Amino acid sequence: MVHAHDITVRLGRTEVLHRVDFDAAPGKVTAICGPNGSGKTTLLKALTGDLPHGGRITLNGHDLDGLAPWELAAIRGVLPQASALAFPFTVLEVVEIGLSRGRAGHDRRAALQALARVDLGHHAGRPYQSLSGGEQQRAQLARVLAQVGAAADEDGPRWLFLDEPVSALDIAHQLAVMQIARDFADDGGGVVTVMHDLNLTAMFADHVALLSGGHVLAAGPVSGVMSSETLSRAYGCTLRVGLAPPPGTPFILPHPASLAAE
Amino acid sequence: MVALTDPTLATPAPPDRLSRARRLHGLLALLLVVVALTSLTVGATGVQLWDVAGKLLRGDELSAMERVVLLDIRLPRLAMGLAVGAALAVSGAVMQGLFRNPLADPGIVGVSAGAGLGAILAIVLGGLLPPALAVLPGPYLVPVAAFLGGWVTTLLLYRVATRRGHTSVATMLLAGIALGALTGAVSGVLVYMADDAQLRDLTFWGLGSLAGASWTKLAVALPVIAVSLAGAVLLGRALNALALGEATAAHIGIPVQRMKRLSILCVAAATGAAVAVSGGIGFIGIVVPHLLRLASGPDHRALLINAALLGAALLLVADMISRVVVAPAELPIGIVTAVLGAPVFLWILLRQRGVVDL
Numbered sequence: 164m165v166h167a168h169d170i171t172v173r174l175g176r177t178e179v180l181h182r183v184d185f186d187a188a189p190g191k192v193t194a195i196c197g198p199n200g201s202g203k204t205t206l207l208k209a210l211t212g213d214l215p216h217g218g219r220i221t222l223n224g225h226d227l228d229g230l231a232p233w234e235l236a237a238i239r240g241v242l243p244q245a246s247a248l249a250f251p252f253t254v255l256e257v258v259e260i261g262l263s264r265g266r267a268g269h270d271r272r273a274a275l276q277a278l279a280r281v282d283l284g285h286h287a288g289r290p291y292q293s294l295s296g297g298e299q300q301r302a303q304l305a306r307v308l309a310q311v312g313a314a315a316d317e318d319g320p321r322w323l324f325l326d327e328p329v330s331a332l333d334i335a336h337q338l339a340v341m342q343i344a345r346d347f348a349d350d351g352g353g354v355v356t357v358m359h360d361l362n363l364t365a366m367f368a369d370h371v372a373l374l375s376g377g378h379v380l381a382a383g384p385v386s387g388v389m390s391s392e393t394l395s396r397a398y399g400c401t402l403r404v405g406l407a408p409p410p411g412t413p414f415i416l417p418h419p420a421s422l423a424a425e
Numbered sequence: 426m427v428a429l430t431d432p433t434l435a436t437p438a439p440p441d442r443l444s445r446a447r448r449l450h451g452l453l454a455l456l457l458v459v460v461a462l463t464s465l466t467v468g469a470t471g472v473q474l475w476d477v478a479g480k481l482l483r484g485d486e487l488s489a490m491e492r493v494v495l496l497d498i499r500l501p502r503l504a505m506g507l508a509v510g511a512a513l514a515v516s517g518a519v520m521q522g523l524f525r526n527p528l529a530d531p532g533i534v535g536v537s538a539g540a541g542l543g544a545i546l547a548i549v550l551g552g553l554l555p556p557a558l559a560v561l562p563g564p565y566l567v568p569v570a571a572f573l574g575g576w577v578t579t580l581l582l583y584r585v586a587t588r589r590g591h592t593s594v595a596t597m598l599l600a601g602i603a604l605g606a607l608t609g610a611v612s613g614v615l616v617y618m619a620d621d622a623q624l625r626d627l628t629f630w631g632l633g634s635l636a637g638a639s640w641t642k643l644a645v646a647l648p649v650i651a652v653s654l655a656g657a658v659l660l661g662r663a664l665n666a667l668a669l670g671e672a673t674a675a676h677i678g679i680p681v682q683r684m685k686r687l688s689i690l691c692v693a694a695a696t697g698a699a700v701a702v703s704g705g706i707g708f709i710g711i712v713v714p715h716l717l718r719l720a721s722g723p724d725h726r727a728l729l730i731n732a733a734l735l736g737a738a739l740l741l742v743a744d745m746i747s748r749v750v751v752a753p754a755e756l757p758i759g760i761v762t763a764v765l766g767a768p769v770f771l772w773i774l775l776r777q778r779g780v781v782d783l
C-alpha cells in the first residue's frame with residue numbers, strides 16, 4: 164500500500180500541495196492526472212521521498228522517512244519526468260547503474276532483459292546520449308524495471324513511480340509501455356503514474372487521482388472519476404466522455420470552444 | 426508484452442567495457458613499475474640503478490654516494506611522485522564525478538589554490554604562533570592547513586556552483602578564477618612578511634616541484650593520501666549513480682548527501698596533502714581521467730583505480746622530463762605538466778562545447 168495523508172508541500176515560498184490525501188494499492192495502476200502545474204510531479208516526488216513535506220506517507224506499511232535510501236531502492240523504482248546523464252555511458256551501462264543497489268544484484272542479463280522489454284535490446288551497446296528523446300525515456304524505464312526486478316515477492320509488493328512515462332513516445336510504444344505497467348500490476352506490484360493522456364489512462368489505469376491547483380478534485384475508480392463534468396471542471400475546457408465499442412472503456416473527446424458554444 | 430521488433434533478430438552482445446577497464450589495471454600497473462624503475466636511474470649524478478643492483482646482487486658494499494643518492498634523494502622522490510600523481514588524478518576523477526562534469530579539477534576550479542593558500546599561511550604565519558599555541562608540530566602544520574584550505578574551497582565551490590542538483594560549469598570555472606586571484610593576492614601580501622627561507626618555500630608553491638621530497642614530508646603526506654584514495658575508490662558505484670543526477674542516485678539507493686560529503690573530504694584531503702608536499706602541479710587531474718574514459722569508458726569502479734595508476738606513472742614521467750631537459754638544473758614539474766596538460770584541456774573544452782552549455 165501507498166498511503167499518504169494530509170500531504171502539504173511548500174516549494175520556495177509557495178504552498179504547492181494543500182493537505183492532499185492519496186492512496187494506491189498493489190495490483191492496481193493508479194494514475195495521477197491534472198492540468199500543467201496542478202502538482203502531479205510534486206505529489207509524486209513527495210511519495211518517493213524526494214521532497215520535505217507535511218503529513219504522513221507510508222509505503223508497504225513503513226513510514227517513508229524511516230527507510231534508508233537502499234531500503235527504499237529495493238522496493239520501489241522511480242522514473243522522473245526528465246532525466247540527464249553526465250558521462251558517455253552506454254545504454255546497457257545506464258541500466259546496470261540502476262542495478263547497483265537493488266535486489267537483482269549485478270546481473271547483466273537482467274539489464275539486457277529489461278532493455279528488450281522496452282524494445283531497446285538492439286541499442287544496448289550504443290552511447291546513451293546518442294539515443295532519441297523517446298528512446299532515452301524507454302532506456303530510463305528499463306533502468307527502473309531492472310532495479311525493481313519482480314513485481315512482488317514474499318516481502319511484499321514492489322512499486323513503480325512513473326512521471327509521464329509515455330510523454331515522448333510514439334503511439335505503439337505508448338501502448339507497449341502502458342502494457343508493461345499493466346502487467347507489473349497484474350503480477351502483484353503497484354504502479355503510480357502521472358498521466359496526461361486521458362484515453363490511455365482510461366484504458367490502462369484502475370484508479371485515478373485528479374489534481375487541480377494543488378488539491379485533489381476527485382479520486383477513485385476510473386469510471387467514477389472520468390466523467391464529462393469532472394474532467395471539464397479539472398481542465399477548464401469542454402471534454403466529452405463516451406464509451407468505446409467492445410470492452411466499454413471510456414474514451415475522452417475534446418470539444419473546441421467553438422463547438423462547445425453551440 | 427507486445428514485441429515490436431522481431432525478437433529472433435539476434436543482436437550482438439555489447440562490449441563489456443568494465444571488464445576491459447579492469448584488464449587495464451594490470452597493464453597500467455606494469456607501466457607504472459617500468460616508469461618507476463626508470464625514474465630511479467635518471468638524475469643529475471652518475472649513479473646507475475644497474476650498477477647498484479649488480480653490487481647488491483654480488484653482495485658488495487654501496488658507496489656512500491650511491492646510498493645518499495638512492496635512499497635519500499631518488500627513493501623519497503619516487504614515492505612522492507607516486508603518491509602525488511595518484512592523489513591528483515583520483516581527486517580529479519572524483520571531482521568530475523561529483524560535479525558531473527569532465528572539466529572539474531581541483532587545479533582548475535581553485536581547490537588546489539585554496540589548499541596552497543592554507544599552506545602558505547601556515548608557512549609564513551606558523552612561525553609567528555607563540556609556542557604554546559602551536560598545537561601542531563611543524564611538519565603537520567602545513568599539510569593540515571592545506572587540507573583545511575582545500576576543504577573550505579571545495580565546500581564553497583559546491584555551494585556556489587550547484588543549485589537544485591544542477592551544476593553550472595560557468596559558475597564553477599569563474600569561482601575558480603576568483604579563488605585563484607584571491608590566493609594570488611594573499612600570497613602577494615605574505616611575500617612581504619616572509620623571510621628568505623620562507624620566500625624560497627613560497628616560490629616552490631607557485632611552480633610545483635618534487636625536489637623537496639624527504640622521508641619526513643612523506644611520513645605525513647603518504648598516510649593521508651593513502652586513506653583518502655582508499656575512500657575515493659569506494660565511491661565508484663555512487664559516482665556512477667550520480668551521473669544520472671542527485672535525485673535518481675537517491676532513487677537507486679545511494680545515500681547522496683553522505684557520499685557527497687565523503688567525496689569532498691577525500692578530494693580535499695588528497696589534494697591538500699599533495700599540494701602541501703609538492704605545490705601547484707596542474708592538469709594531471711583532468712588529463713588522466715579523460716584519457717581513461719576515452720580508452721575504457723566512464724565506469725568509476727574501474728576509472729578511479731586506473732586513474733591512480735596512470736596518474737602516478739604520468740607524474741613520474743613528467744618528473745623525469747623536468748630533471749632531464751635543463752640538466753644539471755631542473756625545471757619545476759608544474760611547468761612540464763602545464764605544457765603537456767593545457768593543450769589537452771583545451772581539446773576537451775572544444776569537444777565539450779557542443780555538449781555542455783557553458
Ligand SMILES: Nc1ncnc2c1ncn2[C@@H]1O[C@H](COP(=O)(O)OP(=O)(O)OP(=O)(O)O)[C@@H](O)[C@H]1O
Pocket residue numbers: 174175176177179197198199200201202203204205206244
Ligand atoms: N521550486 C519551486 N518554487 C515555487 N514553485 C514551484 C517550484 N517548483 C514547482 N513550482 C510550482 O508548483 C506547481 C506544481 O508543479 P508540478 O511540477 O508538480 O506540476 P505538474 O502537475 O507536474 O505539471 P506538468 O504537467 O507541467 O508536469 C507549479 O505551479 C509550479 O510552477
Ligand SMILES: [Mg+2]
Pocket residue numbers: 203204205244326
Ligand atoms: Mg510534472
